Each structure stands twice: as C-alpha cells, then as structure tokens.
Amino acid sequence: MSKILHRDLKTTPIIIESSSGNYLYAKHPTNPDTPQQQLFDAIGGAAVISVGHNNDEVNQAVIDQLQKVAYIHSGTFTTSISEELATELLENYKSEKLAKVYFANSGSEANEAAIKLVMQYWYESGKGAKCHFISRKQSYHGNCLGGMSLSGHVARRKPYESLIDSSKFHHVSPCFEFRYKKSGQSSAEYVEGLLDELEEEILEIGPENVAAFFAETVVGATTGCVTAAKGYFKGVREICDKYDILLVLDEVMCGSGRTGTFFAWEQEGIVPDITTCGKAISSGASPLSCVVLTEKVLKGLTNGSNQFNCGHTYQSFALSCAAGKAVQKIVKRDGLLQNVTDVGEYLGQQLHDKVLSVFDIVIDVRGRGLFWAIEFGKSKTTNEPFDESDNVASKITDICMNHGVSIYPCKGTVDGFKGDHVIIAPSFTVTKQDIDLIVDAVVKSIQEFIDIVA
Numbered sequence: 001m002s003k004i005l006h007r008d009l010k011t012t013p014i015i016i017e018s019s020s021g022n023y024l025y026a027k028h029p030t031n032p033d034t035p036q037q038q039l040f041d042a043i044g045g046a047a048v049i050s051v052g053h054n055n056d057e058v059n060q061a062v063i064d065q066l067q068k069v070a071y072i073h074s075g076t077f078t079t080s081i082s083e084e085l086a087t088e089l090l091e092n093y094k095s096e097k098l099a100k101v102y103f104a105n106s107g108s109e110a111n112e113a114a115i116k117l118v119m120q121y122w123y124e125s126g127k128g129a130k131c132h133f134i135s136r137k138q139s140y141h142g143n144c145l146g147g148m149s150l151s152g153h154v155a156r157r158k159p160y161e162s163l164i165d166s167s168k169f170h171h172v173s174p175c176f177e178f179r180y181k182k183s184g185q186s187s188a189e190y191v192e193g194l195l196d197e198l199e200e201e202i203l204e205i206g207p208e209n210v211a212a213f214f215a216e217t218v219v220g221a222t223t224g225c226v227t228a229a230k231g232y233f234k235g236v237r238e239i240c241d242k243y244d245i246l247l248v249l250d251e252v253m254c255g256s257g258r259t260g261t262f263f264a265w266e267q268e269g270i271v272p273d274i275t276t277c278g279k280a281i282s283s284g285a286s287p288l289s290c291v292v293l294t295e296k297v298l299k300g301l302t303n304g305s306n307q308f309n310c311g312h313t314y315q316s317f318a319l320s321c322a323a324g325k326a327v328q329k330i331v332k333r334d335g336l337l338q339n340v341t342d343v344g345e346y347l348g349q350q351l352h353d354k355v356l357s358v359f360d361i362v363i364d365v366r367g368r369g370l371f372w373a374i375e376f377g378k379s380k381t382t383n384e385p386f387d388e389s390d391n392v393a394s395k396i397t398d399i400c401m402n403h404g405v406s407i408y409p410c411k412g413t414v415d416g417f418k419g420d421h422v423i424i425a426p427s428f429t430v431t432k433q434d435i436d437l438i439v440d441a442v443v444k445s446i447q448e449f450i451d452i453v454a
Helices: 056-066 080-090 107-124 145-150 154-163 187-205 232-242 264-268 295-302 318-333 336-356 392-402 432-453
Strands: 016-020 023-026 037-041 098-104 132-136 169-172 210-216 246-251 274-277 289-294 362-368 371-376 408-411 420-424
Touching: 037 432, 056 318, 080 098, 080 289, 080 318, 098 107, 098 295, 107 145, 107 210, 107 246, 107 274, 107 289, 107 295, 132 145, 132 187, 145 154, 169 187, 187 210, 187 232, 210 232, 232 246, 232 264, 246 264, 289 295, 318 336, 336 362, 336 371, 336 432, 371 392, 392 408, 392 420, 392 432, 420 432
Parallel strands: 132 169, 132 210, 210 246, 246 274
Antiparallel strands: 016 023, 023 037, 098 289, 274 289, 362 371, 371 420, 408 420
C-alpha cells in the first residue's frame, strides 16, 4: 500500500521505472520479474514533454548547472542561466513590447503571480479600486486559491467554494462553438454575443472596479483543446482597451510551442498585457513556469515602488532555467515548431478521417498544433453526453493503455460534470509514423469499447 496521498485514494498509479524519447516503461504491479510494459506517451505527461523524455542534452545541461550553482536566494542574487533564458524568451518579441519574465515553478504559481501583478499594477497606478476579475465558465487556472477562484471548473472548485470570494471573481460564457453556438447562428453572430456579454458584465461591475480579464488562449483539460472563434480575442482586446482593463492569457498548457508558435496568442493577432506559460517550456526535466509582462505593466511598477511584491523560495531556480534554456535551444535548432505545425496538421487530419468520420460516439475532434481532443457522446445526431457514471473517457484510456499508448482522459466537458473527452499532446519531436501508431491504438480502443458496451 502506497504511503503517498495520491489523487485517487482507491488505487495506486502505475509505477514508471524509466523513460526514453516517446516511451515510458512501466513496472508490473505484482510480478517484478515480468518484462516492463512499453507505453507510447501520446500526452507528454500532461502536455509537458516537448523534446522527448530523458533527453541527454537537457539532462547534461542540468548536470552542468548543478556543478556550478543550484540554488540562490532571488531576493539578493541571480544566476547567469536565468538571465540568459529570460533574454532568449523575449528577444523575438521586441515589436510586441514584451519587457520582463518572472520565473516560477508551476502553472498554478504563475497564475497566482499574475493575479498579484495585476493587483499591484493598479495599486501602484493609484487605482486600487480595480480589484475585480472576470474569467470564463468551464476554465481552469490552477490549484492555488487565486487560480481556483478564477477557474470556472465546477468540480475542482466545489470543495473550496466557502473560501472563494465570489464577489471579486466573476465568470462569463466560454467561447465554445461546438457546444454553445445556437442552431442557425453564424460564428460572427456568436462572437458578437459573447463580446456583448463581457461588456455588459464589465458595465455591471463598473469599469473602475475591473482589474483584468483572464482566459486560456486554447482551453486545456476542462473542455479539451477548444480554440476560439475567429475574431473573439481581437474583440476581447478592444473591450479591455476601451475600459482600461488588463488582458491576461493563460498558456500554461497550450503555450511554449504546443500549438506551433511559442505563444499561442501569436495566431490570434493580439498581444495580451500578461501571459503565463509552463509545462512544455522545460520538457518536464525540472519544474518551470513563467509570467511574461509588457512594457505597459512594467511601467506601472517602475513608476511606483519599483518592486514586485511576490517572491518564492525557488523563484528563478537555476536548474529549471538550465533545462528551459536547453529545451529552447533544441526547439530552435531542430525546427520543432514547424514540426508541431506540420505533424499537428497530419494528426488532426487522421483523427478526422479515421476517428470522427467512423464512430458515431465520437461527436467532435478539435485542436491546433500537437494539442488535440476527441469528445465522446451518445450519438452525433444529438451530441448528448454519456452519463457521468459511465466514465467513458477513462475506460477508453484504460483500453488504449492495453494497446501500448497513453492518452489523457477528462470529464465534465459540457458543464463541469457531464461530458467526456481525451487529449492527445505528444512531444514536439513526433513523426507521422508515430501519429499513425497513436491513431491506430485510439481507433482500436474506441472500437473495443463499443464492442464491450454493445
């Protein structure tokens, strides 16, 4: 019996003894003499792996840094490696006026820091009344209390509702065309309605009280790789500018190259005031996340206290920055963002041709780059979700594991409780042959599930 407080108290997770490239090697749960099971990691942990598991070049960079300096207190000191990584991340974005990077450990920490940065920006600007936040239903912004307050993920919020100050955190409808665009409504009309709703919410709260609008550029696990309708984020940017509100985009899951550009917002034709990133930035070699801010936000601090009142013990951790720098070097040198785009298009096409068009219980396939989701329902005719108790995504994931491929199951796609989808988000290094392997396993798993329940 494991002594770890695992997420599911009823079962012990599969023990992984080693990893290499796209593969995980699992220990047999009861017989140690049985050969390890080889699993193709088609989800990259949780959209984390970008240059493969156990990458020798990344490992060596961390070892080299460990032999120089691992830890310093960021209140007094800095390291060359963290300074170099920050410079490298911003060097291609001078025209977007990205000014500074704050390095943390997890996406949750990054979003908490972003909340504090927003608050301090308005405090330093003499507009301390701006302390209300607007985000979207069916969203997720982390496990800390600030991020959980922003999140519209009903099931994850539920045990902590008594701690969340709902008077300061407000939620508007998600941009989720497949589920919420009305019959006969055009995409432009749908977007117009969402923007009207956001503007009405701002006016109801009072623009003088609204600090920021938070959104995931491409929604992650909550609804499954949902891209925004055309024109949505441009409209949001205009509204935020109109009412003097900061725009914060959460790219912890969809950013750092996952959708084919380092920032997913590059494909939306806008620049947010603050961006949060994580996961793929260090390919899982060491925990790393970041908050990226524009010159506008920086100026708010420099005109005030000239400080950012938010510190963590492992802020700008040198080993994590070494991993991040090595990953970015590999991504750039090997042209991996182009691979994300090219192979991602192939993945999307294969999912449409061999999954969506074949199975009636597959009601939608969506995504961008190497970030794709398959949504399940009772029938394409109605798009009605399965009952919660059916655990469809989890069952298909378990079957897929038996076929040697690991994917990511999610529940609550429709409203936080009902709805099932799985996510596929492999390493940026995958080939079309790897995609064929993944899709073949998914096809077999869905068919096997159908045969079992039929």
